[in-house]
Amino acid sequence: MKTFDTSQLVGWSRRAAQASALFIFWILTGCVAMPPSVSNYGPAPSPLELVDTPFYSQQQFQCGPAALMTLLTASGVETTLDDVAAQVFLPARQGSLQTEILAASRAAERVPYVLAPGLASITAELAAGRPVLVLQNLGVSWAPRWHYAVVVGADADSDQITLRSGTDERRVMRTPVFLRTWERSDFWAMTTLRPGELPADPDRSRYIEAVAGLEQTGHHLAARGAWLAGLSQWPDDAALLFGLANAQYALGNFSEAEALYLAMLRKDDASLIARNNLAMTLVAQGRNSEALAQIDTALNQADGSPLLEELLDTQTIILRTPKGISN
């Protein structure tokens, strides 16, 4: 039979206390080391700070409108905080949705470009003179405090990030802390590009996605400028040519649109999307028989294509449109 003395009991309880303290710390912080892929400052010069970035102090729960207002103003948009709030604030949720931040940027004729995760994406944009809107969770995963702020500076030597945040005009955070708060939103960050501006670190699919969103929401003039800029980065890219052609069509510039669809078809004779839209462009110019010929060619190539029904729709439209009348 084994007996225990008091000193052993004291030791156990101390260890138990240490273990629970560690456990509480672990729960509170959810602490993990950041992989270098996200904590790396990237090749941008350091320190960087866009000191001229305007500041709008947030009203209660309105960090979304304030942060977006900062971004849009820095991007040359003339608007008011009230107008921005009317587009992104959701009263019953006491906050703003990411989707609405993107949508309101489109409403301001800007390209909402969502950055690749990682600090280097932010510093690259800062180096290009654009502040970056980020979504942070200042709380913890199970007691979240979601917060929008705008990164205006980064300093690799002192390992610090500078933000326009809430009611702080110049909030300085230690970078590891910033990264932890940002990681909880899966590193969500975006910036607004003027139509014609390219992102500092151009990612083709992110860029096309962003501009196609402008097209889909009817901002054709902005989309045209953005497609043109895209083509200067990725010349002859079929998706960008198609986007530019669609913008020209939507703006009523049918001969420009026609030339672009034809250019696509010279590269790929079997492009059903180009031929379909070419037919629509011809019918818009009252050239119905040419349009019908194009759609017939497309229908002959469309065996088993998911676009078959679209092509048939187009054919119906051409047949129903009186000759010589453009829409």
Added chain:
Amino acid sequence: MHSKMLRNFVVRLVSLSLLSLGLAQASGAAMIGTQQVIQSESRDARITRVETFLARQDVASQLVKFGVDPLAVQSRVGNMTDAELLAMEGGLDKHLAGGDAIAVIGIVFLVLIILELMGVTDIFKAT
């Protein structure tokens, strides 16, 4: 499963009626948009258009329910892409809203955990 079939049926029904009204064509339906081309999945574009139409109505009514001025709603949904509308349909409250609000449930939970660790409560015991 059942509700999905019902939904498909409703979408096709509305699709037919919209087409017969000529609405789909009036909206420039036969032009193929750039977004449609970069999407990996190729779906029936006409069904997608109707689904988007329904989603837009749904998101608009949700925004009003969450306190947005009805006058601002059209411009707000009008600037969302089809993919965004479909993602928000039926569950605007599932998307996180950044606004510095601290969830009360979170604080209650924190207090509960502390109480639990202090041995005051026994809420988290598996039953």
